[in-house]
Amino acid sequence: MVGRHPTAQILAVGEGRYLIDCGEGTQLRLLEHRRRFSTLRVVFISHLHGDHFLGLFGLLSTMSMQGRQEPLLVVGPWGIEQMVTTVNLHSQMQLGYDVTFQPIDTEAHALVYEDGLVRVWSLPMRHRVPCAGYLFEEQPRRARLLKERLPAGLGAAELNQLAQGRDLPPDAATGRPAVQHADVSVPAAPPTRYAFCSDTLYQPDLAELVRGVDLLYHEATFLDELRGRAAQTFHSTARQAAELAQSAGVKQLLIGHFSSRYRQIEGHLLEARAIFPATILASEGLEVTVGDK
Numbered sequence: 008m009v010g011r012h013p014t015a016q017i018l019a020v021g022e023g024r025y026l027i028d029c030g031e032g033t034q035l036r037l038l039e040h041r042r043r044f045s046t047l048r049v050v051f052i053s054h055l056h057g058d059h060f061l062g063l064f065g066l067l068s069t070m071s072m073q074g075r076q077e078p079l080l081v082v083g084p085w086g087i088e089q090m091v092t093t094v095n096l097h098s099q100m101q102l103g104y105d106v107t108f109q110p111i112d113t114e115a116h117a118l119v120y121e122d123g124l125v126r127v128w129s130l131p132m133r134h135r136v137p138c139a140g141y142l143f144e145e146q147p148r149r150a151r152l153l154k155e156r157l158p159a160g161l162g163a164a165e166l167n168q169l170a171q172g173r174d175l176p177p178d179a180a181t182g183r184p185a186v187q188h189a190d191v192s193v194p195a196a197p198p199t200r201y202a203f204c205s206d207t208l209y210q211p212d213l214a215e216l217v218r219g220v221d222l223l224y225h226e227a228t229f230l231d232e233l234r235g236r237a238a239q240t241f242h243s244t245a246r247q248a249a250e251l252a253q254s255a256g257v258k259q260l261l262i263g264h265f266s267s268r269y270r271q272i273e274g275h276l277l278e279a280r281a282i283f284p285a286t287i288l289a290s291e292g293l294e295v296t297v298g299d300k
């Protein structure tokens with residue numbers, strides 16, 4: 008959900024829910040769009056400009072008032088812990104659950120989080136304050152077994168072994184020959200990947216880090232006629248976002264973070280689509296399905 012409201016996106020992977028940035032009013036928007044946030048596992052913050060994190064305080068305290076007990080991890084640039092701790096101290100807010108902060112190096116491309124569903128890498132952004140994007144990748148899926156190719160009479164333990172990608176040795180007792188995993192399965196589809204590129208100066212080199220992703224979110228604060236202004240303020244234009252999408256060979260581009268100077272944002276879409284046709288506009292409440300799930 009990005010658009011004229013400050014940035015916030017919910018990423019859903021299986022049962023996992025992850026929040027990416029938390030601009031002012033995020034919890035209100037989530038309620039409005041009927042998105043549950045009680046099950047959030049992790050909040051990823053790109054940088055400490057208000058339009059990307061000011062909603063965090065309200066969200067944390069609302070979750071506490073709703074009775075949340077599960078711990079929450081907040082990943083972001085150094086300083087976020089200090090901000091939250093200070094606000095909680097002076098408002099005498101005691102959260103009913105533990106919040107752990109994980110500061111990241113915003114200049115590095117490094118693995119910053121992993122659970123059973125996703126792996127997340129930081130993407131270095133170039134902005135006026137330390138800023139990171141995030142690359143989300145589903146955990147590798149398993150190859151699918153082809154029932155019609157499986158020899159008859161396999162036991163549960165043997166099937167389990169094959170499901171985990173291992174070969175079966177020959178079975179002397181029954182005379183069954185060895186079963187090669189590759190002969191009875193189809194390889195898993197490559198994991199779905201989503202790259203979130205927050206506020207940044209146009210960086211053509213970023214293409215290497217987001218190559219071939221299923222969906223690229225990239226900021227497009229200005230139209231290209233204000234390319235100079237974009238560079239001065241460490242932002243990008245719609246054309247630049249599209250150029251990055253094209254050179255990185257991504258499947259789909261989502262642009263957002265439009266300057267409030269534009270009353271209409273169709274110009275951004277036209278400008279980007281002229282370079283990269285598979286572009287969509289990030290708007291309030293938009294839901295995008297990525298990959299084949």
Ligand SMILES: [Zn+2]
Pocket residue numbers: 054056134206
């Ligand atoms: Zn910013």
Ligand SMILES: [Zn+2]
Pocket residue numbers: 056058059206264
């Ligand atoms: Zn911003």
